[in-house]
Amino acid sequence: MIQKSRPALLQPQDVGDGVDTLVLHPVIKAFLCGSISGTCSTLLFQPLDLLKTRMQTLQPSAHGSRRVGVLALLRTVVRTESVLGLWSGMSASIVRCVPGIGIYFGTLYSLKQYFLRGHPPTALESVILGVGSRSVAGVCVSPITVIKTRYESGRYGYGSIYAALRSxxxxxxxxxxxxxxxxxxxxxxxxxxxxxxxxxxxxxxMTHDQPDAVLIPVVNFGCGLFAGVLASLVTQPADVIKTHMQLSPMRFRWIGQAVTFIFKDYGLRGFFQGGVPRALRRTLMAAMAWTVYEEMMAKMGLKS
Known part of the structure; x- marks a missing residue:
């Protein structure tokens, strides 16, 4: 029986005169493109993630109100922690997002090449590919996600990521x-x-009529914005539940306990706390990450 050889991650390529150079496997290229796009978007939009986490975990005031606007919270953070306080947890975000987004795009590229064989995905196939790729990346970076959330909450004083993991x-x-x-x-x-x-x-x-090459990044970014807004609205309640479970793991050992607490103390509105900064961050971050990723993949001669 003839066995098909799997492509190596580093492949030799003849460049003439008997000299071979190593060429990166397409999956590794996709990982690198995703990591670079993740670095750019994480650096820019970290303040929005911090504001989102703070809004979701606000303690009641003397009047029993937890409602604080985004701008008011922004001013409070800048006044009490300086402007750099908006980038609190930046190291954990970088450690999480850079490999996390790289793993996501690398896995997505692999799945598309294996299952789609070059044809464009249907709506259902897109959902399955997105869910599968994100699940792999989410499990891989879960410990860093926990640390990132705790850094942003302002309740924990870990000295470093290693110290946080050990603690x-x-x-x-x-x-x-x-x-x-x-x-x-x-x-x-x-x-x-x-x-x-x-x-x-x-x-x-949008690209059915073959737009000018200069407009393609703009079209990609616009499509990313539209998709990000819709996806953020649907998944906001799960984000609030996740935040509470990561900040108080001994109190909330399963989702039902967190849901009951949020509904009892915050009402239905509580499941959408921090929705504005999260929607802004996730939408802009995803749109930018995909735009940078698609441009880099095109430069490398690969279809994303």
């Missing part, structure tokens, strides 16, 4: 490193599936 493991065990994982996947997997579906469908419509 959580010692006090909470391995469960602490994966606290809120189910809620995270319920948030991220549907977001990526819905996002990819709307992104691909709107992009197919």
């Amino acid at each position: 959580i493991y010692r006090s909470e065990g391995h469960r602490g490193l994966f606290s809120g994982l189910t809620a995270t996947l319920l948030r991220d997997a549907p977001f990526s599936g819905i996002y990819l579906m709307f992104y691909n469908q709107t992009k197919n419509i």
Whole structure:
């Protein structure tokens, strides 16, 4: 029986005169493109993620109100923690998002090449590809996601990412490193599936008439914005639940406990706290990441 050889991650390529150079496997290229796009978007939009986390975990005031506007919270953070306080948890975000987005795009590219064989995905296929790719990435970076959320909340004073990992493991065990994982996947997997579906469908419509090459990044960014808004609205409740579970893992051991607490103390409105900064961040971050990713893949001669 003839066995098909799998392509190596580093492949030799003859460039003449008997000299071989190593060429990166397309999946590695997709990973690198995703990581670079993730770095750019994370640096720009970290303040929105911090504001979102703070809004979701606001304590009641003397009057019993938890409602604080985005601008008011922004002023409070800048006044009490300086402008750099808006980038609190930046190291954890970079450690999480850069490989996380790289893993997502690398996995997505692999799945598309294996299952689609070059034909454009249908709406259902886009959802499945997005959910599968994000689930793989979410599990891989879950411990860093927990640390990132705790940094942004302002309730924990970890000295470094390593110190945070060691502290959580010692006090909470391995469960602490994966606290809120189910809620995270319920948030991220549907977001990526819905996002990819709307992104691909709107992009197919917008590029049907073959727009000028200069306008393609603009079209990609616009499609990303549209898809991001819709996906953010659908998955906002899961994001709130995830935040509470990661900040208080000993109190909320399963999703039902967090849901009951949020509804009892905040009402239905509580499931959408922090929705504005999150929608802005996720929408802009995803649109920028996809635009940069598509441009870099095109430069490398690969179809994303």
